[in-house]
Amino acid sequence: MTIALGTPTVDGVCEAMAALREWQDDEAPMQLHPGDIGWHYRFGPAETAPVIRTWSRAGRIVAVGMLDSPTLFRMTVAPDAFQDEDLARRLVEDLSLPERGVLPAGAVSVEAPVGLLLHDLLSTEGWGVDDPWTPLFRDLTEPVADPGVRIAPIGPDQAQDFADVLRSAFHTSRPTSEYRHAMSAGPFHADARCLGAYDDQGEVAAVVTVWSAGPGRPGLVEPMGVHEDHRGRGYGRAITVAGASALRKLGSSSARVCTPSSYAGAVATYRAAGFEVRPEVRDRIRLG
Template sequence: MHATETGCLIPAMTIVLSTPTADGVREAIAALREWQHDQAPMQLHPGDIGWNYRFGTAETAAVVRTWSRNGRILAVGMLDLPTLVRMTVASDAFHDEDLARRLVEDFSLPERGVLPEGAVSIEAPQGLLLHDLLTKEGWGVDEPWTPLFRDLAEAVEDPGVRIKEIGLEQAQDFADVLRSAFNTTRPTREYRHKISAAPFYADARCLGAYDDQGNPAAVVTVWSAGPGKPGLVEPMGVHADHRGRGYGRAITVAGAAALREMGSSSVRVCTPSSNVGGVATYKAAGFAARPEIADRIRKV
């Protein structure tokens, strides 16, 4: 409640938590695009939601959450796992106390439909008032991650290997490399087809690095947030048969060049600090590491 000049109490503007429709996801992505800038900490990017479209349009809408006040989206979250929400807030709402308190409530109460009971995690940008409130509520910190950034003001060097765009006809190459890179059976040809349906996919590029025999060695998907804004690497992978030959650096450099052509001001990525090889690859591709960050965790 807030007091008026006459001393009467009126209700504060209610913050509304929503699971958007497919069209509503477009509004959430538009808000995320607006909030991206080079000075911002590592945060949820439109490309994070775009990459989730590999599971389908309805499936992506089901894992997105928005928090709005008076019709304006103030925060966007995405359930990367049932127990992990990745989120960020509007640039002018980092210290909005009403929003921060509402977020803590919604993250803490399973009946709100964001996180379940038990052990859960929150990925949120550094500098949010939310972190102070989570600490007071007893939330801890998880393993460290390393954010890496590369400025794109200057021309990007030649990657030094054969690079070509991964279109729908190369969907199998895309799936094969990702399955090998991440030692999983999940990526299929359909991944490449479904992410093409992502809102703003016109601002994304899938690229492949090929060896001298024409075999796919590495792939990357990069996402622009619009001209003059930071782009994102999500994901990058090297086939197990081609590791240690510089393909990771090469495909990352190619991705940076593609983002620069699309008007991105910089490119960013975040990887577990324990992934020493990954951190080294991004540094070799001209990225600079920023101070480590960590998810917030609630243990059982």
């Protein structure tokens, strides 16, 4: 049966999000989450829809991907299609041939969940592996302890504080106050909670945004950051605990996050917040 590759319209992104919500499960490996697309909406709908790709068969979406940057494609497939050979071969072709419009020419990386037949086929085609990432998981069955610092929502009025913390945390000039405003205006903002941890002087020390995939499904931490002036004081643990609590209130069964294994401090922070380390994963890389 024919598999159709498509790029959704702005309205069509909701269909891809619905598929991703349905595919989230506590027993599934780390994979593309609806919150990943929700976070990308900080660039606005006109910048988000064109980077989404869907693969459909008989009218049903069986794979969803997002070009997270010009050289990184993040994707997952329906749970019952992990070992689907027809789909895997079609994905390999579309990912390998720039003329298909999924990936540009040159060196690129693909993030895909462990267990896909796709990985075996990419190895056969000569794709390599990139640096390791560490997935972390926290069960939310039981109530989450108080984080121990003042926590408050980060709304549009605190947009500049949100941007300042992320700029400092990730040593980048990219985050702006418009990120927060665009997120608020996005169609998926009801699934998100954006929180700040405050010091004794009322300054925002750390921020987190968490994303629900619906009741009974794992939620996502994306992003979390601590201002460099407040590092080493427990604010990263506190804001992560607060994010987990917010997800539990939204009905999430668990909280997930994935960070480069080389970021030892980040891994330690998540572990301190009650997250368990899962086996490392690696992106696939196609050299130019």
